[in-house]
Amino acid sequence: MNILIISTNRAVSPMPVMPIGACVVAEAAERAGHTVALLDLMFAADPRRAIEAALGRSTYDLIGLSVRNIDNNDMHGTVFYIDGLAPLIDVVRRCTDTPIVLGGASLTVMPEEILRAVGADCAVIGDGEATFPRLLERMARHEPWEDVPGIAFLKAGTFKANPAPTGVTTECAAPTYRRWVDLNAYRSHLSTVPVQTKIGCRFQCVYCTYRKIEGSAYRFSDPESVANAVVRLAASGHRDIEFVDSVFNDPHEHAVSVCEELIRSGVRARFQSLELNPSHFDDELLMVMERTGFVGIGLTVESASDPVLRGLRKGFTAREVHGAAETVRRHKLPCVWIFMLGGPGETRETVRETLRFAEKNIHPRDAAFFNVGIRVYPGTELESIARQQGVLTVPPHDMLAPVFYVSPDVEAAWIKAQVKNSTNGHMNFMSGDSFSFPYLPLIHRMGYRLGVRPPLWPYTRHIRRGLRFVGMDV
Numbered sequence: 001m002n003i004l005i006i007s008t009n010r011a012v013s014p015m016p017v018m019p020i021g022a023c024v025v026a027e028a029a030e031r032a033g034h035t036v037a038l039l040d041l042m043f044a045a046d047p048r049r050a051i052e053a054a055l056g057r058s059t060y061d062l063i064g065l066s067v068r069n070i071d072n073n074d075m076h077g078t079v080f081y082i083d084g085l086a087p088l089i090d091v092v093r094r095c096t097d098t099p100i101v102l103g104g105a106s107l108t109v110m111p112e113e114i115l116r117a118v119g120a121d122c123a124v125i126g127d128g129e130a131t132f133p134r135l136l137e138r139m140a141r142h143e144p145w146e147d148v149p150g151i152a153f154l155k156a157g158t159f160k161a162n163p164a165p166t167g168v169t170t171e172c173a174a175p176t177y178r179r180w181v182d183l184n185a186y187r188s189h190l191s192t193v194p195v196q197t198k199i200g201c202r203f204q205c206v207y208c209t210y211r212k213i214e215g216s217a218y219r220f221s222d223p224e225s226v227a228n229a230v231v232r233l234a235a236s237g238h239r240d241i242e243f244v245d246s247v248f249n250d251p252h253e254h255a256v257s258v259c260e261e262l263i264r265s266g267v268r269a270r271f272q273s274l275e276l277n278p279s280h281f282d283d284e285l286l287m288v289m290e291r292t293g294f295v296g297i298g299l300t301v302e303s304a305s306d307p308v309l310r311g312l313r314k315g316f317t318a319r320e321v322h323g324a325a326e327t328v329r330r331h332k333l334p335c336v337w338i339f340m341l342g343g344p345g346e347t348r349e350t351v352r353e354t355l356r357f358a359e360k361n362i363h364p365r366d367a368a369f370f371n372v373g374i375r376v377y378p379g380t381e382l383e384s385i386a387r388q389q390g391v392l393t394v395p396p397h398d399m400l401a402p403v404f405y406v407s408p409d410v411e412a413a414w415i416k417a418q419v420k421n422s423t424n425g426h427m428n429f430m431s432g433d434s435f436s437f438p439y440l441p442l443i444h445r446m447g448y449r450l451g452v453r454p455p456l457w458p459y460t461r462h463i464r465r466g467l468r469f470v471g472m473d474v
């Protein structure tokens with residue numbers, strides 16, 4: 001079959017991300033014998049025209065739309081990306097009656113709601129590289145496809161979803177990005193090249209969708225295959241690699257093995273991962289990461305207060321958060337700390353405790369990001385907590401347009417004011433406002449021209465000072 005995959009993501013905040021999922025399924029479809037083209041709308045001046053032009057150039061047997069984000073998870077500057085999807089589907093429908101298949105993380109999180117909102121023939125939930133080729137095989141033979149595992153669809157208004165298959169991962173599925181996307185455009189926006197070392201997440205955080213997307217049992221890529229993939233990427237000029245595992249340093253041994261294999265390969269690249277957990281975070285890990293060539297890490301701690309960490313079911317304590325701060329201090333690796341305020345158990349006192357922790361323990365050369373309010377997804381434990389507490393009343397099928405949770409024991413506006421105070425006094429601190437800053441893409445491009453390479457966040461204090469100097473307080 002002749003297939004067009006359209007990557008619909010155009011979000012440039014916090015930076016444009018390369019469409020790893022769309023590239024992975026494009027290559028899986030090719031391996032299954034199909035002819036595949038990929039249209040990446042990230043930098044298209046006019047996405048609708050770009051679709052019309054692509055559909056004018058060739059006739060396709062199937063069109064796959066990759067839909068990454070539902071919204072930006074920001075309670076105070078909410079952007080709802082699904083609103084932009086229906087107009088794109090309209091353009092496709094106007095040009096052709098080819099079947100439309102949706103895929104991407106957002107579809108695994110809320111397949112029914114998205115299918116109802118935008119209309120499409122079906123959606124792939126879970127790992128696309130396994131399901132998409134099976135669907136194509138059926139469609140190519142004009143056979144019924146409704147029983148293919150991992151497919152969701154609406155039939156006469158009723159939603160049906162077949163459980164997604166979960167395979168064993170041994171090979172690292174790093175696609176040959178340069179075949180599919182405009183690498184120079186991504187590079188000039190300080191984007192990194194995504195690579196996964198495993199799939200799955202074993203943590204039980206009450207708000208999170210990662211288990212739903214990737215499953216709760218780990219499927220590991222063999223460390224050697226990760227190193228081979230990175231060597232291959234580096235040879236074609238991709239030297240800013242970001243590990244996009246749900247939690248990079250869990251299990252600890254796998255992260256260490258991956259680093260050791262990268263060291264053994266002799267590859268020269270700059271690595272980062274923003275998804276580290278403080279409970280598997282020690283000198284051994286940081287030493288091996290430094291030797292590998294890591295240039296930045298993110299610690300997703302969310303809070304430094306025990307009642308909130310318990311309420312969020314993070315699986316670690318404030319003691320481990322403090323321990324992680326001591327470990328960070330013993331090394332030179334830049335670290336961005338990620339906090340999410342307002343979770344179950346949050347009070348004015350716990351907010352103060354977390355902010356005091358950040359002010360006291362985060363070195364000025366490092367950075368911190370504070371999000372206020374938590375996006376509630378249907379089916380999560382947070383949804384039940386919010387309903388029990390009476391702070392969520394919209395029915396589950398109305399939660400596609402984002403709804404947010406804030407602990408009933410503290411006001412969102414008060415938390416936001418405290419964060420503002422703290423960011424005013426600490427130029428290395430950021431809030432949701434920094435991500436929605438309209439000149440962020442320009443800052444990325446200017447940084448690139450000045451020779452900055454990702455990540456940009458270690459420069460937060462310099463950028464904020466510069467912006468303050470010209471009258472912009474972000």
Ligand code: B12
Pocket residue numbers: 005009010011012013014015016017018020021022024025064065066067068069070071072073074101102103104105106109124126127128129132191192193194196209210213214242243244245246274435
């Ligand atoms: C790492 C990560 C990041 C990194 C990305 C770094 C990088 N260089 O890529 C950072 C921290 C920058 C980031 C930022 C954001 N992220 Co993020 N991120 C992730 C994470 C943990 C992994 C994503 C990933 O690369 N997965 C690996 C690839 C292979 O999987 P995939 O893209 O889903 O593709 C598979 C399937 O979806 C499917 N598929 C994909 N496309 C297609 C197309 C077709 C046709 C088919 C059939 C199948 C298919 O097959 C693929 C292979 O199996 C996910 C959570 C998760 N565990 O999935 C969140 C996630 C994708 N992020 C999310 C969000 C919201 C964001 C932000 C908007 C948050 C913010 N306010 O900043 C931004 C948006 C950035 C942008 N410009 O788009 C959401 C998106 C869904 C939603 N709930 O809205 C997720 C799911 C987390 C969540 N909260 O639920 N993110």
